[in-house]
Amino acid sequence: MINLSSSDVATTLTADEPGATDPRLQRPVPPLRDDLHLVEVARERDGEPAWCIEDPVTNRFYRIGWLEFECLRRWGQRPEQICQQIRAQTALEPDVDQVLALVEFLATHHLLRPDTATVDRFAAEANERSPWLKAKWWLHNYLFFRLPLVRPQRALQTMARALPWLFTRSCVMAVLLLGILGILLVVQRWDRFTHAVVEAFSLSGLVSFACALVVAKSFHELGHALVATRLGVKVAHMGIAFIVLWPMLYTDTGESWKLKGSRQRLAISSAGILTELALAGLATLGWVMTQPGALNSALLYLATTSWVLSLALNSSPFMRFDGYFILTDVLDFPNLHERAGGQARCWLRRRLLGLNEPWPEAFSRSHRRALVGFAFATWLYRLVLFLGIAVAVYTMFFKALGIFLFVVEILWFIVRPIHQELSHWWSQRRAVPRHFRVGWLLVALGLTALLFIPWQTSVGGPGVIHSARSLTYYAPMPARLEARHDDGSVEQGATLVSLIEPDISLDLAAQQVALDNIDAELTGLLDNPQGRAQLSAAQARRLLNLSNIESHQREITRLHLSAPFAGKWQRINEQLAPGQWLSPREPLGVLIDPAHWVVEGYIDQQDIHRLEVGSSVRFFVEGQPSALHGELVRIAPSRTRLLDQTMLAERHGGVLKTQQESGSEGQPLELEQPLFAVQARIDTSWNDIREARGRLHIDAERQSLAARLGTWLAAIAVRESGF
Template sequence: MISMSQSDASQHSEADPRTQQPVPPLRDDLHLVEVAHERDGEPAWCIEDPVTNRFFRIGWLEFEILRRWGQSPERICHQIQAQTALEPDVDQILSMVEFLDTHHLLRPDIATVDRFAAQANERSPWLKASWWLHNYLFFRLPLVRPQHALRGMARALPWLFTRACVVSVLLLGLLGILLVVQRWDRFTHAVVEAFSLSGLVSFACALVVAKSLHELGHALVATRLGVKVAHMGVAFIVLWPMLYTDTGESWKLKGSRQRLAISSAGILTELALAGLATLGWVMTQPGALNSALLYLATTSWVLSLALNSSPFMRFDGYFILTDVLDFPNLHERAGGQARCWLRRNLLGLDESWPEPFSRSHRRALVLFAFATWLYRLVLFLGIAVAVYALFFKALGIILFVVEILWFIVRPVTQELSHWWSQRQAVPGRFRLAWLLVAMGLAALLFIPWQTSVGGPGVIHSARAITYYAPMPAKLERRHDDGKVDKGAALVSLVEPDIGLDLAAQQVELDNIDAQLTGLLANPKGEAQLSAAQARRLLSLSNIEAHQREITRLHLSAPFAGSWQRINEQLLPGQWLSPREPLGVLIDPEHWVVEGYIDQQDVHRLEVGSPVRFFIEGQTTPLQGELVRIAPSRTRILNQAMLAERHGGVLKTQQDSGGNGEPLQLEQPLFAVQARIDSPWPETREARGRLHVDAERQSLAARLGTWIAAVAVRESGF
C-alpha cells in the first residue's frame, strides 16, 4: 500500500499546457474502496489494482480529484476549491496524474501500448544484469492459491477462534514456562547438546514447521475476516528463503483492530506453538519426541521474539505497530519526516513538511526513522559480510559490493543528490557552516595528527629468576620476602641420602688412608699400593660430587634484588618437588614491557622511539624507550595474562594452552620490547597499554593502508 503525500508535488509553472488539457482516463478495472479513517478523522480510500494485487491508500483530496476525473487539472482544482473546504493548487492535480501514471493506473494510449509491446519483444529479461540484480535482492515464488482450502479450514475449526481456546493455550504455555524454569539446567544442557550436524538439520525442519504454521495463522484469520488470500509461497531476500502470505486485501477492512488481528496472528500462533512445545518437552521422556519438541520450542521462541517482533523491517512487528497506532506506511512516512527534518536543520531549506503533525508526533516519527536507518545499516552490513563468507571468493566479493551499493550507498546518494539540486536555496550561514565542517573533516582526515601506535603489554622485571628445588629435597629454611643482597641465602634444602652417602664416602676415605699408611711402611706392600691410590682418588671424586650436590641445595641470590615467596604454605620440614616454585628473585631497578603491535602499524616504529606505558587502573604513564621489534609476526603469546581467557584483550585459540603448551593467538601480531626508565615502585607484573611515538600518519592514509592490506589478503582466489 502506498499513500499519497501532498508536499511531494512537483513544481510546475502556471503556463504548463497540461493544466488546460483533460487528464488521461483511468483504467476500467480499478476499484475504489473506502477504508478506515485517518487518526485525525479524515476519510481514506484505497485504489485496488486487481492485476498486480496492489493497493494505494489515498486521502480526501485525492478522492475529490478522482471524483472529477476526466476534466482539465485547472478545472478540477477550481471545482474542488468552490465545492469543498480544500484549497489545492494545480501542481497537486498534476502530481496526482504523475502518481497514477507511474504506477500504471491510467488507461494506456497507443504510445504506451507500443512501448510495452517493444519491451515484450526484447530479448529475454534474464539476460540483463538489471534482472539478475533485482531478482537476487528480492523475488517471490508463489506456490499455492489456498483460498478454497482456507475457507474449508475456517469452517471446520471454529473452536480455534474462541476465547476458551485462547485462554487454554495461554495457561498451558505459562505452565510450560514455569516448569522449564524449575528445570533450567536440564533445558540449557539439552539445547547445548542439540548443536550438532544432526541437530542443525532438526532445527531447520522445526523452522519449516513453525514458519508454515505462522503463515497459516495469518491466512486463517484473514479468511475468517473476509479477506481474500491470493496466494502463499516463498520469498527470497538476498537468496534467503522466507515463507509469505499475501494478505494485501486486508486494507479493505475499516477497523484497525481487524487488521491487527491478521498481522499479529502469525506471532501469536508461533508463540502458542512454542508454549505448547515447551510444556510437551517437560512432560515427555528423553527420546525422539522429546528432542523434536525441544527444537520446535526453541526455534519458535527465538524467531518470534528476536526476528518477527522487530518493527524496523517489514516483518510482523512492523505491521502490528502500524495497526496498533492505526498509522499505515509508517516507514515511508517516518522516513519522509526525517529527510525533511534533515533538510530543514542541516541545510536550512524552507521545505514544507510532507504531512502536518504535532511537534511531539513529528519528533517521534523522526526518531523512529533514525532508529530504523541505524538498524538497517547494521543488518545490511551483516548480511553483506555473511554473503561474502557463504560464496566462493570471487562471487562473494561481487555480491558484497552489490549489497553495499544497493542497500547503503544508493539511498544515501539519492538524498545527497537532492541536497545538491537544492544548493542554490541553502542560506549563506548554512553554506558557511558546511564549509567549515568540510574543512574540519579534511583537516581531520588528511593532516597527519596521529603520532603514536598502541598495543597491549605487560611490565615485568628485566631480570627475574624463579627458584625450584634442584631435586626432591626437604625444606630446611627459606628467606622472608623483601630486599636481599647479592650472595644472600634464599632457600636451604636438605637431602638426607646425600648426607649419608657423603659420610660413608668419608669413612671409606679414612680407611683407604689408613691402608695406604700401612702399605708404605711395609716393603712387601708395593704391589697393592697403586690399587689403593686409585680407590682413594675415586673416593675423593665421589666426595666432591656429593659436596657439589649439597651446595646446589643452598640457593643464593646472584644479584641484589627483591625476593618474593610464591607459596606461603611451604614450611620447614616439608618435602618438595622439583616442579614446585619456591620463590622469585627480581631486579627492582630495571623493568621492561613486552607488547604486541598490529601489522598495519609496525612499519611506523623505530628502535629508540620514546614509549609510554599506562598500567591498568593508573593514569600516570611510565616513560621509556623501544629497544626491540620482532622481525616477523608471531602467534605465540608469551605473556599469558594478556589472553582474553585470563582477563586480557587478546583472543587466543580455544584448543591452545593445554599440557604446558604456549597460547596461540587467533591473529598473528608483532612482538616489541621497551625499556622503562621511570621508577616503578611496585615489584610485580602488571597489564597495561603500550604507546610508542611513531611516524605521523593521517586517518586517510591509515584507512588506505588498511584497505590495501585487506585487498592483498583477500586477493588470493
C-alpha cells in the same frame, strides 16, 4: 500498500511555476486504466474519508484521501477545470500543482492508460530478450523476489468452515492456559531445559532446527491465511519470498486493506505471531510431559524455534514483518515507515540546513517528535541489519562473488538512500541560509583536517613489563628446607636458600670414614715390605673414594642457592618453613634485577611499517596514571601466533584473544590473529617490583586517519581476496 493523503500528493511533484504556457495545463489529464477498482476504506484518524485504488494486475492497493477522490471523480478534464469544480462543489481548496502531482503519481505506478507510444515501447522491450538474462535485472531482483506456489483460496474456505471452534474464546483461553502451564513447568526444570538446548547444537541438531523452522513458519502463514479468509479477505496466493536469497514463506493478504475496521486488519496481522506463540506454548508443555526420545527432541526444537522467531524477529516494528503491521493497525496509522521517514527527513532538512520546507503531513509537535524518533530508530536498526546481511552474503559464496555481492548490498541498502538524500540537499543548496552554509563549510573544513592532517604520531598495543634479568629458584632435587633469606635487597653471592639432603650427608660421612681407613691402610703397607704388592690397589680405592667425596660436596653446594647478581629477592610461597620437604617443581622465590626493565608488546600488522628501532616509547601500567619512558630495541621480523606473555591472554584477564584449543596440557597459547612482537627498554625507575600488564605507545611516523583507513581497507581487500 502505499498511503497517498492530500499533503502527500502536494509534495510528490511541484510544477516549475505553471502558467498559461505549461502544456500540461492546456490538455485534459490522461485517462485511467479500465481495470482499476476504487474501494472505500476506514476513515483517517482525523475523520477524513479514505479510499484505496486496487490494481488487480500487481495486486497492490494505493490509499488516497478526500482530495484525490474528488479529483478522480472529475477525471478526464483539464487540471484547472478539476480544481475549479472542487472549489465550487466542496470545502476543499486545491491548486493545480496538487492535481499535476496526482497525475505524476498515477503515471509512476502505471495506473494511467498507456498511449500507443508506451505500448510500442513495452512491446519492443519484451521482444528484445527476457529481462532475467540482463545483469541489471539480477542485481535488482536477487535482493528480494517472490515465488508464488499455490492459490489456496478454496482450501482455506474449506478449512475455515471445518474448524469454527478454532476461532472461539474457549479455544483461545485453553491454548493460553496450556502455554502458561508449560512455561511454569519449564521454569521448574530450567537446568534440564538449558542442558537439552545446549546439547541440541550439533550438525544433526541444526538440521532438526531447520525442519522445526519450516513447520513453525508454515503454521505462522496458515494463521494469517485462515483469519483473513474468515474475515472475507481473498488470499491470492502463498509461496516463498527470497530476501537476499534467504527463503521465507509468505502469504498475500494485501486485500485486507479493503476492511474498514482496523481491529479486523489487526486480527489478520497478529494471527501469525499468535499462532506461533500458541504452537510454542503447546510444544513447551509437550516437551515437559514427554520422556526423552525422538518426540521429546522434536517438541524441544519446535518450542525453541517458535519462541525465538516470534519474540525476536517477527515482533520487530522496524522491518516490514508482523510487528510492523501490528503496530500500524493498533495505531491505525498506515504506511508508518514511509510517513515517519518523511517527517524525519524534513526534520533533518529544517534543523541541519535551515530549509523552510513544508511538513509532509500536519501533526502535533509531540506526535511529530514520536514519528521522527521512530524513524531514527528504524534507520539505525536497518543499518545494523543490512551490514549483517552484507557479511552473511559475503560468507555464503566464494570470495570473488562474495566481495562483489557485499559491495552491492552496501551500495544498495546503505549508500543509495544516503546519496538520494544528499542529492536533495545539494539541489536545495541555494535555499540554505547563509549562516547554515558557513557552519557547514566550517564543519567540512574541520572534518577534512581531521581526516587528512597526520595527527596520529604513535602506535599502541598491549604489553607486559618485567625485569630484564630475573631468576626463579627451585630445589635441584627433593630436599629439606634448612633456611631461606628474607625478602629484600641482596648482594651478589649471598645465599638465598639453604637445603639439606640427609642421604647425601650420611653418604659423605661414610665416604670420609672410608677415606680415613684407606689412609691408615696405606701407611701400614708402606711400613711393611711384604705389603707393597697391594699398595697400587689401595691407592686406586683412595682415588675413587676422593672422587665420591668431591661429588657429594658438589651436591651439597648445589643445595645452597646463591645470588649471581645483586637484586631484590622475593619469596613466593610464604607457607614454607624450615624442616619441610620440597619438590623440584615447587618455586621457592624470585631474584629480580631492579635496575633494568623491559616491555614485551604486540603490534598489529597495519602499524608495524611505521616503527623503527630506537623510537621513544611510553608504557602505562594498569592502574597507574604516569607513564614509564624508554626506547624500542627490537622488532620481530615476522608475525607470530604464539603468545609468550600469557598475562595478555583474554582468558587470564588480558585483551588478546587466543584460540580455545590452545594452552592445554602444556601447549603454548596461540593468538587468533597473528601479531608482531616488539621489545622496549625502560629507562625510568619502576618502583613496583613485579610483572604488570599495560599499554605500550611507540612514537611512529605520522599518519592521517584517511591514510590509516585506506591501509586498513587495502589490507582487508588483499587478505579476503586471497591475493
